[in-house]
Amino acid sequence: MPENTVIRKGFVNVGGGQVHYRSAGSGPPVIFLHDSPRSSVLHVPQLKSFSDRFTCIAIDTPGYGNSTPLSLGRQLEIPDFGTALADTIGAFGVERCPVYGFHTSSKITLSFAAKHPERVAVAILDGLSLPPGGAAPDFIAAYMKPFVVDDAGAFLGAEWTRALDFQRWFPWFAKSKEARQPTPARDMNYVHEYAMDLFMAGPHFSDAYAAAMRFVALPVISTLKARTIVMARQDDVLHSYLASLPDPLPAGCTKESIPPDRSAWRKRLGEIFNEFADFKGASNFTAPDPLKSPGVAGKMINGYVDVSHGQVLVRRGGGGAGRPIVFLPDLPGSSRADTDLLLALGRDRPAYGVDLPGQCESTPLAKPSPDSYVAALAETLKALETGPVDLVAEGMSTALAIAFAARHGDHIATLVLDGAMVAPADQRTEMRVNLCPDLRPSRDGAHLHRTFHMLRDQEVQWPWYDGSSKAIRKIAARVGGQRLYTRLVDTLKQYDRYGDAVLAAVDVDVAALLPTVKSKMVALTVPDDPRYAAVISGATAVARPSDAAARATAILGVLQ
Numbered sequence: 001m002p003e004n005t006v007i008r009k010g011f012v013n014v015g016g017g018q019v020h021y022r023s024a025g026s027g028p029p030v031i032f033l034h035d036s037p038r039s040s041v042l043h044v045p046q047l048k049s050f051s052d053r054f055t056c057i058a059i060d061t062p063g064y065g066n067s068t069p070l071s072l073g074r075q076l077e078i079p080d081f082g083t084a085l086a087d088t089i090g091a092f093g094v095e096r097c098p099v100y101g102f103h104t105s106s107k108i109t110l111s112f113a114a115k116h117p118e119r120v121a122v123a124i125l126d127g128l129s130l131p132p133g134g135a136a137p138d139f140i141a142a143y144m145k146p147f148v149v150d151d152a153g154a155f156l157g158a159e160w161t162r163a164l165d166f167q168r169w170f171p172w173f174a175k176s177k178e179a180r181q182p183t184p185a186r187d188m189n190y191v192h193e194y195a196m197d198l199f200m201a202g203p204h205f206s207d208a209y210a211a212a213m214r215f216v217a218l219p220v221i222s223t224l225k226a227r228t229i230v231m232a233r234q235d236d237v238l239h240s241y242l243a244s245l246p247d248p249l250p251a252g253c254t255k256e257s258i259p260p261d262r263s264a265w266r267k268r269l270g271e272i273f274n275e276f277a278d279f280k281g282a283s284n285f286t287a288p289d290p291l292k293s294p295g296v297a298g299k300m301i302n303g304y305v306d307v308s309h310g311q312v313l314v315r316r317g318g319g320g321a322g323r324p325i326v327f328l329p330d331l332p333g334s335s336r337a338d339t340d341l342l343l344a345l346g347r348d349r350p351a352y353g354v355d356l357p358g359q360c361e362s363t364p365l366a367k368p369s370p371d372s373y374v375a376a377l378a379e380t381l382k383a384l385e386t387g388p389v390d391l392v393a394e395g396m397s398t399a400l401a402i403a404f405a406a407r408h409g410d411h412i413a414t415l416v417l418d419g420a421m422v423a424p425a426d427q428r429t430e431m432r433v434n435l436c437p438d439l440r441p442s443r444d445g446a447h448l449h450r451t452f453h454m455l456r457d458q459e460v461q462w463p464w465y466d467g468s469s470k471a472i473r474k475i476a477a478r479v480g481g482q483r484l485y486t487r488l489v490d491t492l493k494q495y496d497r498y499g500d501a502v503l504a505a506v507d508v509d510v511a512a513l514l515p516t517v518k519s520k521m522v523a524l525t526v527p528d529d530p531r532y533a534a535v536i537s538g539a540t541a542v543a544r545p546s547d548a549a550a551r552a553t554a555i556l557g558v559l560q
Contacts, residue, residue, distance in 0.1 A: 017068025295319025310363025318346020
């Protein structure tokens with residue numbers, strides 16, 4: 001396995017949405033697909049194993065990971081995901097390559113290979129389930145119990161328990177002796193990754209999962225014309241289905257029983273890739289950059305910007321040729337929870353939401369500090385080729401925005417501060433101790449509730465840990481379950497680094513820096529709210545509407 005493999009993440013525009021992926025290496029492309037309800041993180045070990053010879057691309061199936069769900073106005077079926085896979089590979093600019101599918105995605109790969117044999121160098125179907133007639137409707141209904149977000153956070157405990165039970169029983173809802181899996185308990189890193197994949201899919205976790213259970217694969221196998229290998233490891237719960245394959249199989253279709261040793265499995269995959277990958281026609285593969293595509297009003301485009309320490313996730317709302325707006329969301333979390341604001345800001349100009357290092361999917365800084373965050377933001381804007389921007393920052397991000405404006409004033413036309421974080425030294429010392437609780441995953445799932453209530457309390461009192469009457473906020477609290485769920489997922493993606501940017505913001509002496517800011521400043525105001533108590537000398541005061549669209553209108557009004 002190559003040492004220090006660099007794994008890059010990206011998005012590719014597909015139809016009306018985007019597909020997220022992880023990639024590593026160089027050379028001819030090989031596509032990896034995950035099972036449900038997982039994401040491309042499942043294949044990080046494979047990206048590391050095969051990146052010495054191949055461009056390994058692990059895709060988030062639509063509706064899973066960070067990929068846009070399919071929306072066809074009807075029940076989704078496996079051929080829909082097969083079509084989406086064909087569109088995704090085409091969007092990469094790849095004409096033909098090996099495709100590896102595991103469990104759910106073995107059926108997606110099967111559907112793709114049956115319809116597009118000319119585009120498949122080899123289809124590897126690992127763990128293909130073949131129940132006669134498909135799974136029973138009652139079984140599917142029980143297995144696919146809906147993932148329902150509620151405002152009180154009760155779903156957190158239910159879904160964490162489901163993530164644990166997925167590892168304990170098959171099927172997970174059958175708590176019987178016969179259904180108990182013989183494998184030992186997974187370590188917390190695995191359980192956390194699995195649970196995060198489940199939570200990222202959320203209400204869409206059953207889209208491909210249920211479709212795979214309904215899909216009857218046997219008739220499709222008989223139509224195959226692409227080179228296909230149906231395999232399963234001997235310790236796979238689906239290994240027995242190898243005996244259900246037709247005999248004889250179509251020409252070019254073979255089956256393989258793989259020893260339970262994962263090193264033997266990887267060795268065999270490497271042999272297959274070496275035999276079928278296109279080392280001539282696709283050896284210089286480069287993925288397209290969606291942020292280079294034209295912006296469209298009312299549409300959000302996600303992409304990554306390469307910087308010296310790694311990658312920064314950027315969301316672009318809208319388009320147009322006006323001066324760009326850069327938005328730094330409140331911390332912790334990401335700009336994903338502020339999509340409505342970004343789209344409203346991007347009516348006639350591009351509006352970029354920047355997830356600071358250590359937040360959501362952005363690479364953390366090796367040595368986080370106010371200066372390193374300022375440098376990372378400067379690199380990000382340079383890579384985006386924005387030129388001068390209007391910088392809008394909310395909550396804790398305002399301190400880092402002010403530090404940036406003090407250092408790079410020539411980059412900023414107007415600085416908009418939504419809840420400027422101005423605090424004396426003693427309060428900042430108190431904040432450093434209390435703002436960022438330990439969010440490490442625990443087997444009882446308490447970390448989910450700890451995160452949920454930290455984010456919820458942030459809306460109703462400030463600082464969030466202060467229960468005194470003077471801390472009561474006067475804004476219209478944004479405590480709806482969907483927003484909190486989004487912020488929770490994006491915070492816990494980097495539970496060990498989420499506090500980096502928060503503590504860097506606390507380290508900024510905002511009061512000392514404000515007089516050095518030469519840019520025009522605008523301060524949004526909320527009467528008697530403790531988070532809006534600071535008076536920003538020289539700033540234009542604008543009342544802060546609670547509605548995102550109205551707030552965008554107010555901000556745009558002072559930027560003209």
